Amino acid sequence: MGRLYSFDAENMVFISEFLGSHQLLQESLFAGVVSQEIAGKLGEFMGLLHSRTHSSRVSSAEAAELAADFSNDALRAIQLEYVFSKCFREDDRAADLRADAAFMGALEAVHPEELKGAYRGQHLDDLALLHGDLHAGSVMADTAAGGVKVIDPEFCIYGPPGLDVGGPPRFLAHRSGACTLVFSARLRAGRSGSSWSWAAST
Numbered sequence: 001m002g003r004l005y006s007f008d009a010e011n012m013v014f015i016s017e018f019l020g021s022h023q024l025l026q027e028s029l030f031a032g033v034v035s036q037e038i039a040g041k042l043g044e045f046m047g048l049l050h051s052r053t054h055s056s057r058v059s060s061a062e063a064a065e066l067a068a069d070f071s072n073d074a075l076r077a078i079q080l081e082y083v084f085s086k087c088f089r090e091d092d093r094a095a096d097l098r099a100d101a102a103f104m105g106a107l108e109a110v111h112p113e114e115l116k117g118a119y120r121g122q123h124l125d126d127l128a129l130l131h132g133d134l135h136a137g138s139v140m141a142d143t144a145a146g147g148v149k150v151i152d153p154e155f156c157i158y159g160p161p162g163l164d165v166g167g168p169p170r171f172l173a174h175r176s177g178a179c180t181l182v183f184s185a186r187l188r189a190g191r192s193g194s195s196w197s198w199a200a201s202t
Contacts, residue, residue: 002140002149019140019149026136028143037146042139045150046131050161053129063158066129067121070158079133079155080116121159132157134164 002017025038055063088094088107097103121127131138132155140149157163 001151001153017149019142021145022140022142022147022149024137025139025141028141029136033143035141035143035146038141038143038148041146041148042150045148046134046161046164050128050130050164053158054161055125055127063124063127066158067127070129070156072132072155072157075132075155076120076157080119118160119163121157123160126160127158128161130157130159130161130164131155132159132163 002019004014004016006015008014028035028038051057053066058066088097088104131150131153133152134150138150138152140151141147
């Protein structure tokens with residue numbers, strides 16, 4: 001993330017690093033600019049954040065403290081309402097999905113309360129500190145220098161890592177023509193050399 005220089009909680013004002021050489025990753029992708037270096041650094045960000053705070057790697061007391069500090073109930077309620085239901089059933093952009101009987105059948109087959117329960121963090125053995133809303137509009141990239149900054153952390157939670165992990169492969173498999181990316185999240189906290197990889201192709 002960009003460096004934070006000053007924060008005034010009373011006046012809700014902060015001063016942070018200027019990212020003048022960066023642009024939203026979604027703009028680069030829509031323009032057909034794809035960088036394996038950017039993908040790798042984004043994967044490394046997730047791998048380090050998740051592994052160093054994962055409930056299997058921190059004490060139960062620390063996990064409970066993280067869960068309390070990053071409960072973020074108000075914004076989580078918005079995600080629960082829109083991400084798991086309205087985006088598929090009401091948004092005009094999802095018309096093709098609604099017309100896909102196989103997709104809607106698979107969606108309905110997953111019990112909504114089971115899915116929401118996982119999102120709320122009911123599986124205590126698989127929780128980590130997350131960005132919470134990781135997509136191409138939440139990443140600033142300097143493709144020339146290979147710089148990556150993750151922005152908009154207002155949905156940050158202590159929850160299931162899959163919520164972050166599911167986002168990057170989705171937007172890296174973009175519509176700008178044939179491309180293949182390997183997205184690696186290196187887990188450097190305790191298991192040297194292990195990695196998660198996803199191949200996104202169009």
